Amino acid sequence: MRLDVVTIFPEYLEPLNVSLVGKARARGQLNVHVHDLRAWTYDRHNTVDDTPYGGGPGMVMKTDPWGDALDSALADGYETGSHAPALIVPTPSGRPFTQELAVELSERPWLIFTPARYEGIDRRVIDEYATRMPVHEVSIGDYVLAGGEAAVLVVTEAVARLLPGVLGNAESHRDDSFAPGAMANLLEGPVYTKPPEWRGRGIPDVLLSGHHGKIARWRRDEALKRTTAHRPDLIERCDPKAFDKKDREMLSILGWAPDPEGEPYGRFWRRPEGVEE
Numbered sequence: 001m002r003l004d005v006v007t008i009f010p011e012y013l014e015p016l017n018v019s020l021v022g023k024a025r026a027r028g029q030l031n032v033h034v035h036d037l038r039a040w041t042y043d044r045h046n047t048v049d050d051t052p053y054g055g056g057p058g059m060v061m062k063t064d065p066w067g068d069a070l071d072s073a074l075a076d077g078y079e080t081g082s083h084a085p086a087l088i089v090p091t092p093s094g095r096p097f098t099q100e101l102a103v104e105l106s107e108r109p110w111l112i113f114t115p116a117r118y119e120g121i122d123r124r125v126i127d128e129y130a131t132r133m134p135v136h137e138v139s140i141g142d143y144v145l146a147g148g149e150a151a152v153l154v155v156t157e158a159v160a161r162l163l164p165g166v167l168g169n170a171e172s173h174r175d176d177s178f179a180p181g182a183m184a185n186l187l188e189g190p191v192y193t194k195p196p197e198w199r200g201r202g203i204p205d206v207l208l209s210g211h212h213g214k215i216a217r218w219r220r221d222e223a224l225k226r227t228t229a230h231r232p233d234l235i236e237r238c239d240p241k242a243f244d245k246k247d248r249e250m251l252s253i254l255g256w257a258p259d260p261e262g263e264p265y266g267r268f269w270r271r272p273e274g275v276e277e
Helices: 010-017 019-026 063-079 099-106 123-129 149-160 212-230 232-237 245-253
Strands: 002-007 031-036 085-096 110-113 135-139 256-258 268-270
Touching (some): 002 010, 002 063, 010 019, 010 031, 031 063, 063 085, 063 110, 063 123, 085 099, 085 149, 099 135, 099 149, 110 149, 123 135, 135 149, 212 232, 212 245, 232 268
Parallel strands (some): 002 031, 085 110, 085 135
């Protein structure tokens, strides 16, 4: 996979040289190019922003530096054999970045990131490149950062770890929170390692039982418990067909019941009376 990042703070992307992403780069699994947007400015002050049309506070990033920078990155990528680029625009007004989207992006050969500063990039830039490639405007949360570089790091790490050979154990991501399949819309439960007792605290006996079926059920129940406690909205919008008989029993214990109007099992809602004793 090739990644291009255009930014006015190239040094912000230094973490891409460490940990799993850094190792993937060293092994040639990830080809990262960081471009300084100011290299495509032509005035003495290297200006990348201007006042917004219509008035208002803040500044807006200019069209010409972004257009020239993106054209240059695209030309370089095509010359080196890359193809099928997608533009990733980090913005709090984008669609939520999810594990599902991370999986989708991990299957693309080339991602180009446009982390903005100030009030964002002149909209015409995004509209222009949307005619040339898929554009994903993504938000990593309901808050506003000083710039999009931190979001680039988040998205890159989430995507890169899904690439073949990046994780030491290829099965590691299958039980992640939100992982497609059994863990979709669920949070992963607690995990434990040696020693078996620490400061008077043990670990659940089932994890020492060697009974794989009981261990799998315990992990599933713990995922349901954590999700109902921390992200009940995920349970409410989950397809009821994703829950088996044991899941529904645990949800009932946790104070949830299917919508009586659903057939055969409606979406689950918290009962007014709460958790069973």
